[in-house]
Amino acid sequence: MSKTLQQQLQQRFANLIAFFGFQKNHGVEPLHQKPLRGFWQKLVDEKILKGETLSVLAPMADVTDIAFRTMIAKYSKPTGPDVMWTEFVSADGLCSVGREVLKRDLEFGEIERPIVAQLFSSTPENMKKAAALCRELGFDGIDINMGCPDKSIEKQGAGAAHMKDWRLAQKVIRAAQEGAVDIPVSVKTRLGFNKIEYKEWLPKILEMNVPVLTVHLRTRKEMSKVDAHWNLMSDVAKLVREKTGEVKDGGTILLGNGDVKSVRDGKEKANSTGCVGVMIGRAIFGTPWLFGENNEIEKTLEERLKILIEHTKLFEEKLGDIKNFAIMKKHYKAYVHGFDGAKELRMDLMECDNSREIEEKINLFIDKLI
């Protein structure tokens, strides 16, 4: 075959593929021409443009529920967190008959604002409907989980599995944007699936004009077993700026996540790497005052234990009818440590089944202290 004929055939084949939309780089268009920031714009104006960094609360399933978030708001606001995330909620579940029970995970109080609902799904239609529902419920924003390594979620093609299929990921983002209409849609993800591949993966998300991107600085394979790769954050920040522009000019707001120990630690990490802020997860366990003005002043033991009782009562009041009391026991491990008798008290609390029993045990312990 002559070279020209071969070239002509190749061109025809390429045109055909392009016509049917199957070309290699075919993705979807974002709904908005530039990132839709919504409530984030206020944080940009009042904090970021004044050189301050953001500290937001991470979504943590069976941890940052309405009871714990209310405690965090009470003991940390108005200083922080700048934004709270709900636990992740299945968009597919919200479109199923089990919807009403799941909707309870989306309850929140005014004190928690600004608050973002985190959703996961690999089905664009469900994502669109669930995003519309979250808007109706009054959320300030929606976040899509594209980093969760949980097997049951990955099997559904959601969470971290999105990193293996960026075209579908883009469709899911677009669907959320359509459902969310005028509230912002952000994404939380990792550095890659089996290996560090943020240079290939993150641009695919950024093409969708997301106003906020949170990067947990580990791969899916690393789970939480290694230290977060904060050494890569400067490069991630550079990439985000190159692709979307400076934040002052409408660029994507980048939040770093992984092993941040306190608001002060987060500020140092953000300032030294060029991300706009940090998302804090596990450091909040047992310290709902973490984001507060006096967060570095140690609470007395008695104060800490009284907060534990208050948290337990709130859990029972808000979620007692649908959640297992065992969920509270994770918190007890965090509240009760580092003092004489902590181990025995913890063991006592593990035997309890309700707030009355918890209060009795704690009060007995406090009486002995005095």
Ligand SMILES: Cc1cc2nc3c(=O)[nH]c(=O)nc-3n(C[C@H](O)[C@H](O)[C@H](O)COP(=O)(O)O)c2cc1C
């Ligand atoms: C108990 C637990 C539950 C979590 N649930 C979620 C979740 O629902 N959605 C999500 O995006 N990440 C979830 N994560 C990940 C955290 O949001 C965060 O990315 C991770 O813990 C790293 O941050 P850290 O070192 O500050 O904890 C969870 C982590 C933990 C420990």
